[in-house]
Amino acid sequence: xxxxxxxxxxxxxxxxxxxxxxxxxxxxxxxxxxxxxxxxxxxxxxxxxxxxxxxxxxxxxxxxxxxxxxxxxxxxxxxxxxxxxxxxxxxxxxxxxxxxxxxxxxxxxxxxxxxxxxxxxxxxxxxxxxxxxxxxxxxxxxxxxxxxxxxxxxxxxxxxxxxxxxxxxxxxxxxxxxxxxxxxxxxxxxxxxxxxxxxxxxxxxxxxxxxxxxx
Amino acid sequence: xxxxxxxxxxxxxxxxxxxxxxxxxxxxxxxxxxxxxxxxxxxxxxxxxxxxxxxxxxxxxxxxxxxxxxxxxxxxxxxxxxxxxxxxxxxxxxxxxxxxxxxxxxxxxxxxxxxxxxxxxxxxxxxxxxxxxxxxxxxxxxxxxxxxxxxxxxxxxxxxxxxxxxxxxxxxxxxxxxxxxxxxxxxxxxxxxxxxxxxxxxxxxxxxxxxxxxx
Numbered sequence: 001x002x003x004x005x006x007x008x009x010x011x012x013x014x015x016x017x018x019x020x021x022x023x024x025x026x027x028x029x030x031x032x033x034x035x036x037x038x039x040x041x042x043x044x045x046x047x048x049x050x051x052x053x054x055x056x057x058x059x060x061x062x063x064x065x066x067x068x069x070x071x072x073x074x075x076x077x078x079x080x081x082x083x084x085x086x087x088x089x090x091x092x093x094x095x096x097x098x099x100x101x102x103x104x105x106x107x108x109x110x111x112x113x114x115x116x117x118x119x120x121x122x123x124x125x126x127x128x129x130x131x132x133x134x135x136x137x138x139x140x141x142x143x144x145x146x147x148x149x150x151x152x153x154x155x156x157x158x159x160x161x162x163x164x165x166x167x168x169x170x171x172x173x174x175x176x177x178x179x180x181x182x183x184x185x186x187x188x189x190x191x192x193x194x195x196x197x198x199x200x201x202x203x204x205x206x207x208x209x210x211x212x213x214x215x
Numbered sequence: 216x217x218x219x220x221x222x223x224x225x226x227x228x229x230x231x232x233x234x235x236x237x238x239x240x241x242x243x244x245x246x247x248x249x250x251x252x253x254x255x256x257x258x259x260x261x262x263x264x265x266x267x268x269x270x271x272x273x274x275x276x277x278x279x280x281x282x283x284x285x286x287x288x289x290x291x292x293x294x295x296x297x298x299x300x301x302x303x304x305x306x307x308x309x310x311x312x313x314x315x316x317x318x319x320x321x322x323x324x325x326x327x328x329x330x331x332x333x334x335x336x337x338x339x340x341x342x343x344x345x346x347x348x349x350x351x352x353x354x355x356x357x358x359x360x361x362x363x364x365x366x367x368x369x370x371x372x373x374x375x376x377x378x379x380x381x382x383x384x385x386x387x388x389x390x391x392x393x394x395x396x397x398x399x400x401x402x403x404x405x406x407x408x409x410x411x412x413x414x415x416x417x418x419x420x421x422x423x424x425x426x427x428x429x430x
Binding site: 014015174176179180184186191197 | 228229230246389391392393394395396399401405406407408411412413416417418423425427
């Protein structure tokens, strides 16, 4: 069966997956953008996010690249899709990524507020799911056509899937920065009790990469 | 002035400095001994803890060794000194380390229950301080004769000194294990707000070593 994977999810040394006070100017919360200093220079991110032909190769890039391999659908929490809270005032918010988002496959956005699917350029369609994480996964699995599903985040969404034991593999990068407050990935989630172990760790100058999987 | 330093304090990937349910059979809590897989094989730990002449050298050992350089006194929480809780029933508990403890300098043990100083072989004397962390540091500084003071732990004691902004330098090793529950080093301590930053990080096959200092 296709796997549910977390890839390139980055936390700070003090355990936070995003900084506090997320808004339109701080999509990752205050200070949160420093988390991705390891990823931004990689060839993978340069190509996927900025359309550039060159970037860093090596271990960081290998971890970045695996996050785009064999992915047939994504699942995102609503706060990863945008800064709008509560009922959708209108349909003007179309994601952080412009008209041709990086995903290029169906993306299932968890929200409490229904909204019609949003078809973007390049193969990305945002589907808004109000029936919860498990239903979103079922729909994503159908849409993925046998490929894997990637959970983009945020922290709360990843925790929901971890608590259900539904995540098969999770790559977490730890950036050598401190955020001080925000959302903690491992708060209230007892990974060993859920059957997870760290099966690989590898460090570079910019991050420590960890792979967790269910035993 | 002499520095207050944390050295070789080890936490799990999920942030715990000790496992749950510490008792006489599990001084580091259940699962907690797995934290020190990086330290035990080092030449420094083999010499200091087991009196052996050989051990691993390299990066892990360099970090272990610096923890014993220029140290004139130690500060420990009571739970690091032993499993006894509440008033001392008698003076039979003399620490985890036998009659010739590794410290070989004055050690100030934070406790709510007074007890006369305990003179051990090899230069270690345990002093029991009931007046709190700040007084313990004053007494340790006096006793250290210009050398640095090392805070051994546990989590709660380190947090007290961090919140006072009194720790000058902190070496934390992150072991690639999960504990699931226990005491979290960075819980309720906003390091950047307290002026701390990570100034160095270096990984080995067994641990990621982090150095924090106050800016």
